[in-house]
Amino acid sequence: MTDTMISSATRETVIGFDRPFVMIGERINPTGRKALAEEMKNGDFSRVEADALAQVAAGAPVLDVNAGIPLADEPAILADTIRLVQSLVDVPLSIDSSIVAALQAGLEAYEGKALVNSVTGEDEQMEQVLPLVAKHGAAVVAISNDETGISEDPDVRFAVAQKIVNRAADHGIPASDIVVDPLVMPIGAMATAGQQVFQLVRRLRNELKVNTTCGASNVSFGLPERAGINSAFLAMAIAAGMTSAITNPLEPEIVRAIRAADVLAGHDPDCATWISTYRPVETESRGRRRGGRRRATA
Template sequence: MTRTVIESKTKTVVIGFDEPFCVIGERINPTGRKKLAAELEMDDFSTVEQDAVEQVACGAMVLDINSGAVFTNKMADDPRYADNNFVEPMLMPELVKRVQSLVDVPLCIDSSVPGALENGLEAAEGRPLLNSVTGEEERLELVLPLVKKYNVPVVAISNDDTGISEDPEVRFAVAKKIVERAADHGIPAHDIVVDPLVMPIGAMATAGQQVFTLVRRLRDELGVNTTCGASNVSFGLPNRHGVNAAFLPMAICAGMTSAIMNPIRQVEMEAIKAANLLMNHDPNGGAWIGFSRVVDAVKEGATFPEAAKAAQAGAGGRGGRRRRR
């Protein structure tokens, strides 16, 4: 059975077909968050720290750390700050260290800049997930050696030098190519987590059906775990969280084993907890019962993050499953 093992310093998360759905928190990402990017430029990590703590309390099992920022105010004095290749290798290890000082869950090191990926791997404790490799030849040659060198699992995104195809057959072929090229480097299929690329349902009516079919094929034919940017499916639609909350259990039923998403949204997390229960990935319903207490606290007036943090404090944990010795 395919098991992708990700570790922090002391705790382990397993992504697998018979494991609870793995929620990878997406919020530590300055791309498209101008306020966060401006804070990071001023060496202010308060939002990053808050996001780390809240996401883990709300149910994130892994935290994605994306260093995709440029520093606009510093550009006037040094134009290199307009270049991600200059900024991200410096920023990534600082983000990793800050997050690790607060929460003990595995990390997902996320960047398009190879230097940032390697610096993040150097700073990370345990065995992080690397995000990402694509089917593009240059990316394969740059990233797969890092995966092998550091013995870490990697997210494989199903696009190549021709771009992102709307044809699911093409996306499957790209995923297969990545798995085969990884094998050439001695990287096993269980360390590949494929992102089949979720398209917006508002722009492509068959997007949901496509991804469910792709996930089944990736599981049955390639034997790999899968992930996605869950909120992509609802892009441009009203009441996005309702769509996301319907999509996630359907994806889980099709065989998807993880998602990069916002765990601070109660409706999506409730859907995942219920899906885990229904898929027999929550023995004796313990996680569902615990989550229901958080929901009860929200009904009494607490915000979801407040209620989740209070429940976590009562349990005395920092998140994650303790590694077996």
């Protein structure tokens, strides 16, 4: 069975076939968040601090960190953000950028074994990103698209993932350090999007023996009640064998679905996490009412 270990300076998280599903907190990302983008661009990281602390408190064992802000110095901002987040929380981080210089700056600032997000199957990008991953001893998210774009054929996407795994091996990166993203398309635009991902995840697990991840919220883009769709998607993805996802740990419905799926998949021994999280706690006053006596009045 495949385990992918990532770490901060003091804490390890393992993504694996027979382990609890790993939530990668998505909130430190200015994409689509104008206020956060403007703050980060101007050196205000108060919202980043709040999001980092809240996501870890909600149970996220890994945080994704993105600084993709138009017309900003992404490498510098990403490195500063990584240093800040690592000073606040001890969980490992996913360094998220499509800019190689930003990935390099983030890796140089990082303490521990990071998850690099990401590399595609484009030859030029692989030859830039994979040596960087190998140099820093990191793990990497492999996106299953290449120069031809994102194929609607699951077999083509599988072939791209296989290509990345093989090319990574040429750079000394083992399959255990590769987490494949099969690419989740919006279900509102592509009716078979969910089925394609589940089919791909099974093949990636059984044939390539790699761990998997995705941007889970993509599946519900454009639809109402997105948390409901995301929750159902994640539970079904876990049943298919997916081992991690970039998602929002501040959505109780999503977290509950993931924890329930872990129970049903046998990844929560003795239901310990479920019980400790959701068992009702008797209040002190309730205990007093049961055990105490009413004082007599004169």
